[in-house]
Amino acid sequence: MSHLPLRLNNKSAYFKKTFSLLLCIIVEVTDINDNDPKFDPVLVTKSVPENAEVESNVAEIKATDIDSGFNKEIRYSLRGGEGRFSVDPVSGLVSLGAQLDRETTAEYELLVVAEDQGRPARSATATLQVQVTDVNDNPPKFSEPEYQLEVLETESVGATLLSLSPLSLQTNMFPSRDICNGTTGC
Numbered sequence: 001m002s003h004l005p006l007r008l009n010n011k012s013a014y015f016k017k018t019f020s021l022l023l024c025i026i027v028e029v030t031d032i033n034d035n036d037p038k039f040d041p042v043l044v045t046k047s048v049p050e051n052a053e054v055e056s057n058v059a060e061i062k063a064t065d066i067d068s069g070f071n072k073e074i075r076y077s078l079r080g081g082e083g084r085f086s087v088d089p090v091s092g093l094v095s096l097g098a099q100l101d102r103e104t105t106a107e108y109e110l111l112v113v114a115e116d117q118g119r120p121a122r123s124a125t126a127t128l129q130v131q132v133t134d135v136n137d138n139p140p141k142f143s144e145p146e147y148q149l150e151v152l153e154t155e156s157v158g159a160t161l162l163s164l165s166p167l168s169l170q171t172n173m174f175p176s177r178d179i180c181n182g183t184t185g186c
């Protein structure tokens with residue numbers, strides 16, 4: 001809004017007197033929605049343990065908009081994430097919407113959309129990468145529930161009969177065991 005003073009002069013020869021009038025004109029510049037919302041940064045990476053509680057906070061992704069009024073009022077929404085995440089439409093706070101399982105999905109890539117309330121609306125996106133970290137929540141398992149062997153009675157003591165590798169669903173945990181023709185290790 002600007003105030004523009006205008007001075008009008010009226011010099012009358014008859015009255016030999018000067019009258020002046022000060023007129024104030026108010027010019028109000030109305031905003032148009034000519035700016036997109038902006039994320040900074042546009043890529044956020046977060047680590048979340050697979051046993052994190054539902055509704056716990058994951059990240060706060062904020063955008064700004066230099067317009068005014070409705071043209072800068074931002075609402076947030078999410079794309080992707082298989083329904084396991086939700087975002088507060090006003091604050092941009094991303095939280096866990098369902099239980100995670102690293103052994104099923106170890107990483108999610110979400111698109112956070114910020115849309116202003118102008119007419120027409122303008123929008124921007126940011127990427128949120130969620131890396132699900134491992135928790136020791138699975139016991140080791142053998143690939144078969146039962147193994148059968150035939151062993152010659154002439155088999156020498158200490159010979160390897162079967163090599164078993166119990167499979168673990170956890171990361172970096174693949175123990176192995178040899179079954180030998182004896183009561184102790186081969």
Ligand SMILES: [Ca+2]
Pocket residue numbers: 031032033034035066067068071
């Ligand atoms: Ca504007």
Ligand SMILES: [Ca+2]
Pocket residue numbers: 033034035036037065066067071072116118122
């Ligand atoms: Ca805007």
Ligand SMILES: [Ca+2]
Pocket residue numbers: 050102103134135136137138169170171
């Ligand atoms: Ca696990």
